[in-house]
Amino acid sequence: MKNCECPGAEKLHGRFRGCGYRMTAGREAVIKVLQETQEHLSADEIFSKARVINPDIGLTTIYRTLEKLSMMGEVHKLDSGDKRGRFELANSGKGHHHHLVCSRCNRIIDYDDFIDDEVRLLKEMEKKLSKKYNFAISGHLIQFYGVCDKCK
Amino acid sequence: MKNCECPGAEKLHGRFRGCGYRMTAGREAVIKVLQETQEHLSADEIFSKARVINPDIGLTTIYRTLEKLSMMGEVHKLDSGDKRGRFELANSGKGHHHHLVCSRCNRIIDYDDFIDDEVRLLKEMEKKLSKKYNFAISGHLIQFYGVCDKCK
DNA sequence: CCTCCTGATGAAAATGATTTTCAATAAGAA
DNA sequence: TTCTTATTGAAAATCATTTTCATCAGGAGG
Numbered sequence: 001m002k003n004c005e006c007p008g009a010e011k012l013h014g015r016f017r018g019c020g021y022r023m024t025a026g027r028e029a030v031i032k033v034l035q036e037t038q039e040h041l042s043a044d045e046i047f048s049k050a051r052v053i054n055p056d057i058g059l060t061t062i063y064r065t066l067e068k069l070s071m072m073g074e075v076h077k078l079d080s081g082d083k084r085g086r087f088e089l090a091n092s093g094k095g096h097h098h099h100l101v102c103s104r105c106n107r108i109i110d111y112d113d114f115i116d117d118e119v120r121l122l123k124e125m126e127k128k129l130s131k132k133y134n135f136a137i138s139g140h141l142i143q144f145y146g147v148c149d150k151c152k
Numbered sequence: 153m154k155n156c157e158c159p160g161a162e163k164l165h166g167r168f169r170g171c172g173y174r175m176t177a178g179r180e181a182v183i184k185v186l187q188e189t190q191e192h193l194s195a196d197e198i199f200s201k202a203r204v205i206n207p208d209i210g211l212t213t214i215y216r217t218l219e220k221l222s223m224m225g226e227v228h229k230l231d232s233g234d235k236r237g238r239f240e241l242a243n244s245g246k247g248h249h250h251h252l253v254c255s256r257c258n259r260i261i262d263y264d265d266f267i268d269d270e271v272r273l274l275k276e277m278e279k280k281l282s283k284k285y286n287f288a289i290s291g292h293l294i295q296f297y298g299v300c301d302k303c304k
Numbered sequence: 305c306c307t308c309c310t311g312a313t314g315a316a317a318a319t320g321a322t323t324t325t326c327a328a329t330a331a332g333a334a
Numbered sequence: 335t336t337c338t339t340a341t342t343g344a345a346a347a348t349c350a351t352t353t354t355c356a357t358c359a360g361g362a363g364g
Contacts, residue, residue, distance in 0.1 A: 017361090020311085021311075021312090022310095022311060022312070022359085022360050022361075023360080024311095024312065024313085024359080024360070026312080026313075027312090042350090043350080043351080044350085056313090056314080057313090057314085058313070058314040058315070059314090059351095060313075060314060060315080060351095060352085060353090061312080061313060061314075063350095063351065063352075064312080064313085064352095079231045083321085083322075083349080083350065084349085084350055084351090085350085085351090100281065100285060100287050100289075102287075103290070109285060109287070111281060111284075111285065113280065113281065113284060114276075114277060114280060117273065118273065118277065121269065121270065121273050124266075125266060125270065125296070126296065128265065128266060129252065129263060129265065129296060130298070132263075132265060133252060133261060133263065133300070133301065134300075134301035134304070135252050135254075135261070135296070135298050135299070135300050135301060136298045136299040136304060137252075137296045137297070137298040138255070138297055138298045138299070139296070139297045139298070140294070140295065140296045140297065141293065141294070141295045141296075141297065142292070142293070142294055143292065143293045144277070144278060144281060144287075144289045144291070144292045144293075145289070145290055145291045145292065145293065146282070146287050146288045146289040146290045146291070147287070147288040147290070148285070148286075148287050149285065149286035149287060152286070152288060169332090172340085173340075173341090174330085174331050174332075174339095174340060174341070175331085176330080176331075176340090176341065176342085178341080178342075179341095194321090195321080195322080196321085208342090208343080209342090209343085210342070210343040210344070211322095211343090211344095212322095212323085212324090212342075212343060212344080213341080213342065213343075215321095215322065215323075216323095216341080216342085235320075235321065235350085235351075236320085236321060236322090237321085237322090
């Protein structure tokens with residue numbers, strides 16, 4: 001097995017193939033960009049960074065890749081309040097976390113403090129709600145809105 | 153005081169004036185539509201319903217009114233997964249509730265079951281997070297995603 | 305290593321929700 | 335009633351995202 005700087009892409013190759021899809025240079029670039037950032041990038045920002053790796057990639061491919069990864073559950077699409085979507089890898093080193101969203105600058109801050117208490121309650125809620133509403137819960141979104149330190 | 157079928161609008165008149173804004177027929181129509189629905193309407197749907205009350209109203213006014221109400225904290229803008237925004241009155245009869253969002257049909261279901269436990273935890277989180285991140289928290293968004301009974 | 309099927313791609317056009325522009329209108333304080 | 339200025343509708347502009355379509359390239363099977 002060759003030395004791959006992009007171990008996640010290696011794993012994702014299999015996931016793609018398993019779904020009848022292919023791993024391509026463009027997709028690898030998108031995945032690499034997502035793995036190397038700590039921010040919550042928009043499609044356009046991912047496009048800029050992916051171009052450094054693969055100058056021929058088109059914005060369309062960024063959108064198509066994000067959509068596939070999103071359907072595969074490998075990427076979460078976030079809504080930061082400005083009109084464009086923002087994306088983060090579901091299985092990055094970050095672990096389970098939620099978001100603080102600044103209403104003024106739209107910055108998204110990750111937090112995982114007290115996450116255990118939160119997750120415990122969420123699991124309970126999920127169980128109760130899915131029974132009562134006959135709703136198959138597959139994920140959740142927890143965010144606090146407000147004004148961040150820089151904008152105060 | 154005249155008999156007003158639209159008591160919330162009455163209250164909101166004052167809020168508008170207090171901000172240096174005016175209460176107009178168009179705004180009243182938007183508020184009335186929001187008060188009379190149980191659903192989570194898009195701007196366009198609000199437009200259709202508001203036209204019944206005030207046939208001359210334009211879509212632009214709907215957007216402008218929603219934006220003002222939103223900034224005043226009287227309306228919450230929701231993201232249901234399809235690309236258009238959906239809106240709900242913050243102070244309707246519904247009380248504090250959160251959402252179940254169907255990933256398939258984008259329907260949004262309100263729930264207020266076990267809300268007290270949730271709110272208790274959220275308040276605690278808010279206090280701890282705002283201190284740690286020096287972040288002035290003004291609201292939260294809690295949603296569970298999944299597939300609703302009708303789509304299963 | 306070669307072939308072929310089919311998924312993937314980029315560029316350009318299309319879409320569709322939301323915003324802006326602008327001249328005309330109307331709230332509401334004085 | 336007057337006057338200031340917020341508000342309005344229509345049309346044009348934005349802008350993120352999607353679709354179209356002709357071309358290209360993974361990768362399974364030989």
